[in-house]
Amino acid sequence: AGTAPDPARYERMNAFCDVLVVGSGPAGLMAAKAAADQGARVILADLEAHLGGSANWSGETIDGMPAADWAQRMAAQLAGNDNVRLLPRTTVWGYYDGNTLAALERVTDHKEVAAKGEPRQRYWAIRAATVVLATGSFERPLVFPGNDRPGVMLAHAAERYAVEYGVLPGQRVALFTNNDSAYRSAVALKKAGAAVVAIIDVRGDVSNEMRRLASDAEAELLAGHAVVATEGGKVLTGLKVQRFDAMSGSLSGDERSIHADGLLMSGGWSPTIHLASQAGAKAEWDPARQAFLPPKPTQRWIGAGAFTGSFSTAEAISEGRAAGLQAAGGAASSAPLPFVEAAPGDPDPAPVFEIKAKGKSFVDFQHDVTAEDVRLAHREGFVSVEHLKRYTTLGMATDQGKNSNVPGLAIMA
Structure with a gap:
């Protein structure tokens, strides 16, 4: 100081x-x-x-x-x-x-x-x-290899940049999600002028409403897939996806490359x-x-x-x-409420927090805590949440774990 x-x-x-x-x-x-x-x-x-x-x-x-x-x-x-x-x-x-x-x-x-x-x-x-x-x-990130590369950000942060501030996070963007809320972001970014090249959803069963939103965004929908890697140096140039089973957490099939300069993730709220x-x-x-x-x-x-x-x-x-x-201290009101027109969506995400693939996957982006750090803490016997926090510094950054704690605890569990 x-x-x-x-x-x-x-x-x-x-x-x-x-x-x-x-x-x-x-x-x-x-x-x-x-x-x-x-x-x-x-x-x-x-x-x-x-x-x-x-x-x-x-x-x-x-x-x-x-x-x-x-x-x-x-x-x-x-x-x-x-x-x-x-x-x-x-x-x-x-x-x-x-x-x-x-x-x-x-x-x-x-x-x-x-x-x-x-x-x-x-x-x-x-x-x-x-x-x-x-x-x-708070929207949560997903944990997967290369999720710290510049150009990877939260889906609703990108939506807010585009809608409220008029700033596009990328010209060719892909979205990676385990829930419905990212589909609204895809439509908003399309309206703002971005090309939405793909929506990668870990869920194999995506509702008809979400399929219609993906169509409105002119995005290819890859249901039952996951991002397994990102490409680029100081900026994102692309990503790799692979078939994914949300029940078992297993990957299968060949990797596929997608060119994009923005990857927007949503891991639930x-x-x-x-x-x-x-x-x-x-x-x-x-x-x-x-x-x-x-x-x-x-x-x-x-x-x-x-x-x-x-x-x-x-x-x-x-x-x-x-x-x-x-x-x-007032009585309940029967007066009509303001009428809301909004995109449909199920608020419940798939219970998928991490994609286990080759590469470094970050849980806490401020303190550089990776998924492997959490697993190492478990192997060393630091299975208490408080011990995990002190051993890895997970959740001790300025956000105090608001983004990282739930994925970190899920990996520990």
Whole structure:
């Protein structure tokens, strides 16, 4: 660390509210609106600069308008309420006893020149009667040889780059998946101008709805296949695929090469439950979702949306409104919910985390932990999760295992 004094100024704030909503995706917006309409004092916090979460890039339609426009309208309505405080660029990072939560607001980090008297950052201690956790979920990577090569990235990161920021991750892209969500990404990337050359799905049985989406993306669908290698130096130039049996995890047949400058992977989704875990109790494994779901509340919080394992926007909107009403002490509403037009999809992935083939397969990309490192830990007797973490440094990087822990634990198991 440097020894020069920090010229920036920092503030500390205390806040009290009836309802704190963490996350401003469709679930969070609906929860905040429902609670505010009941007269509750509401704080809505989100780490992004613009409220709306996945609505900003999902390409879906809500109440007849683009989801991003719907989210902007909801945010504007909330901003006009005297009983609502909006905290964009704010990370809620701690859940303590007495329903006290800690948050960090980045006030001027994005500004070239701060206005007079503005702090760089503001620390918030928020004491809430009830908390609504609408924190969404993280997409997980797949573990296969060459998965760290530049040009390999998460499918929904690529989709967000293309839709929200107008940046294509590649001109010729392939997708590798164990679930349905990547098919929507393929269609979005096609609309953005990329050539989607193939969708490689470890599942041999792909639904007719997903086959139609693959056709819409003009992509070759390789069901019952897996990526076994990537090619290129500092950039991706291609990949190799082989027939794959998801039940046995075995490969068969000859390898086939596919030319692509982008490989987008989706290994399922992990709900963002760390605040609920900090509040107390142990997360619960869901075999269908292949993910840890939030525990039963030990403090006054309510979950909504992808946080609970409900990954569709329609479910998020429904759960968000119900959570906001419950948090504010209101009665359940029979009013119609916003109507969502979205691509179909089954949220449950195939239980495939790793493709065992020749080459180095990374589990934790920040700490360079490979699948073989995890197996070595098992052979050495480090079979406890805590021992695995310390022996390999799996999950000890800046993401604290949000991307890598579930695949790593699956390999250990």
